Amino acid sequence: MxxxxxxxxxxxxxxxxxxxxxxxxxxxxxxxxxxxxxxxxxxxTPEHIRAAGIAAIQNGDTRYTPPAGTLELREAVAARLRESFGLAYRPEQIAASNGAKTCVYVSLRALVDPGDEVIVPAPCWVSYVELVRMVGGAPVVLETGWEEGFKLTPQRLAAAITPKTKCLILNNPCNPTGVVYSREELAALARVCVERDIYVISDEVYCDLVYDGAEFTSFAALGEEAQERTLLVNGVSKSYAMTGWRLGYVAAPAEVARVITKYLGHCTGNPCTISQKAAAAALAGPRExxxxxxxxxxxxxxxxxxxxxxxxxxxxxxxxxxxxxxxxxxxxxxxxxxxxxxxxxxxxxxxxxxxxxxxxxxxxxxxxxxxxxxxxxxxxxxxxxxxxxxxxxxxxx
Ligand SMILES: Cc1ncc(COP(=O)(O)O)c(C=O)c1O
Incomplete structure (x- = not known):
C-alpha cells in the first residue's frame, strides 16, 4: 500500500x-x-441560548446557509465587536465556522505558503504549532518564562522576524498561562508588526474571562494599521459555555475574509445552522x-x-x-x-x-x-x- x-x-x-x-x-x-x-x-449553556437553538429546529432553520454564516449571525458578530471593543467591521469581513479552532486553521490557510514562518510565543495552546505545520508553514516558537511574566516582548518579536515571516499568532488572554497583555504592551507589539509588515492572528476566545479588574484590549482596536493586519479570531465556546455547539468566527480585512470564505465554501460549507441561530442569540443577548x-x-x-x-x-x-x-x-x-x-x-x-x-x-x-x-x-x-x-x-x- x-x-x-x-x-x-x-x-x-x-x-x-x-x-x-x-x-x-x-x-x-x-x-x-x-x-x-x-x-x-x-x-x-444559558437558557435563552438553548431556547434559540430549539426554536431554530422547530422553525425549520435546518438547511444550508452561506458558507461563512448567515447575514444575521455576521451582523450579530459585528455588533458585538462594536459594542465590546469599539471595532468597525462589515458583515462581509466576517466568516463564521466550526469553532475558533477551524477559524485559526482557515486564517493560516489564507496567509501561509509552504515554508512561510509563523511566530508562536510559548507557552501556547497545544494546537497552534500543529495547525501551522498542517498548512505547510514553519512554526517559530519563542519560549517565554517566569522572568518575562510569560509575555512576548517587542524586542523578542523583532529579533525573530525574517523575510520569510508571514504572521504572529497571539493568544490574549493566554491558554495556558492566563497572561493578559496591557494595551501598552499590545501597542508595542503592533508597532513591530506594522513596521515589519507581518499579519497577526489574534486569538481572543477568552476575552470575557479576565480578573482583578484587568482590562482586555482587542489587537484590532490598536489603530487602523493594526486592524489592517489583524485576523481576529473569537467564538462562543468559552464566554457562553457553548463548546459543543462548535461556532467560532474570524473578522479580517475584506480581501482576507473573501479568501477564507472561498476556502470554507469548498472545505466545510456553513457551520451548523442551528448553532448559528443560538450563537446570534448569545452575542446579542444579556451580558449577565x-x-x-x-x-x-x-x-x-x-x-x-x-x-x-x-x-x-x-x-x-x-x-x-x-x-x-x-x-x-x-x-x-x-x-x-x-x-x-x-x-x-x-x-x-x-x-x-x-x-x-x-x-x-x-x-x-x-x-x-x-x-x-x-x-x-x-x-x-x-x-x-x-x-x-x-x-x-x-x-x-
Ligand atoms: C486559545 C484557544 N483558542 C481556540 C480554542 C478553540 O475554541 P473552539 O471551541 O471555539 O474551537 C481553544 C479551546 O480550548 C483555546 O484554548
Missing amino acids: KALSTLAREIKPSATLAMDNLFKEMRARGEDVLGFAAGEPDFP PVEETRRAFQRRRDYMVERMGRMPGIRCTRPQGAFYVMMDVKGLYGKERFGSVIRSDEDFCRLFLQHGKVAVVPGTGFGAPGLVRWSYSASMERIREGLDRLEQFLLHA
Whole structure:
C-alpha cells in the first residue's frame, strides 16, 4: 500500500485530549479520579441560548446557509465587536465556522505558503504549532518564562522576524498561562508588526474571562494599521459555555475574509445552522450570564492560587485571564514518589494520575516543560478535593 501523506502522519495528537481521554477511560472503569485537564466551562449553556437553538429546529432553520454564516449571525458578530471593543467591521469581513479552532486553521490557510514562518510565543495552546505545520508553514516558537511574566516582548518579536515571516499568532488572554497583555504592551507589539509588515492572528476566545479588574484590549482596536493586519479570531465556546455547539468566527480585512470564505465554501460549507441561530442569540443577548461565569471563575482561581501558593516544592501562576493555573513542578525533580523518580512534567502527571487520581496536563505539550496545567473549570468541591489530593501526593515520600 502507498504511504499516507507525510504531512498528515507527522501531526502530533493533542496533549490535552490525550490526558482527558485517559481520565475518561479511568472513570469509565469506575475509578475515583478527578479531571482538571479539559478546556471547557463546566456551566450549562444559558437558557435563552438553548431556547434559540430549539426554536431554530422547530422553525425549520435546518438547511444550508452561506458558507461563512448567515447575514444575521455576521451582523450579530459585528455588533458585538462594536459594542465590546469599539471595532468597525462589515458583515462581509466576517466568516463564521466550526469553532475558533477551524477559524485559526482557515486564517493560516489564507496567509501561509509552504515554508512561510509563523511566530508562536510559548507557552501556547497545544494546537497552534500543529495547525501551522498542517498548512505547510514553519512554526517559530519563542519560549517565554517566569522572568518575562510569560509575555512576548517587542524586542523578542523583532529579533525573530525574517523575510520569510508571514504572521504572529497571539493568544490574549493566554491558554495556558492566563497572561493578559496591557494595551501598552499590545501597542508595542503592533508597532513591530506594522513596521515589519507581518499579519497577526489574534486569538481572543477568552476575552470575557479576565480578573482583578484587568482590562482586555482587542489587537484590532490598536489603530487602523493594526486592524489592517489583524485576523481576529473569537467564538462562543468559552464566554457562553457553548463548546459543543462548535461556532467560532474570524473578522479580517475584506480581501482576507473573501479568501477564507472561498476556502470554507469548498472545505466545510456553513457551520451548523442551528448553532448559528443560538450563537446570534448569545452575542446579542444579556451580558449577565457572561459576568456570572467570570465571577465564578475568579472565585475558583483565588482559591486554587491561594492553596497552591502554600504547598511545598511547587509554585504557580496567578492568571489574570482564561481558566487555567500553571504549576511549576521543577522543584520536585529528582524526588521519589510511589517508587518512581520525577524527572519531567510528564512523569509528574503520570504519577499523579496513577496514584493521586487526578488528571492534569503536562506543560510540554504547550511548549512549557517543567510546568503542569490545571483547568479550574470544575466545581469548588472538586477543586477542594483535587487540591487535597495534591497536598497528599506532595507529602508522600
Ligand atoms: C486559545 C484557544 N483558542 C481556540 C480554542 C478553540 O475554541 P473552539 O471551541 O471555539 O474551537 C481553544 C479551546 O480550548 C483555546 O484554548
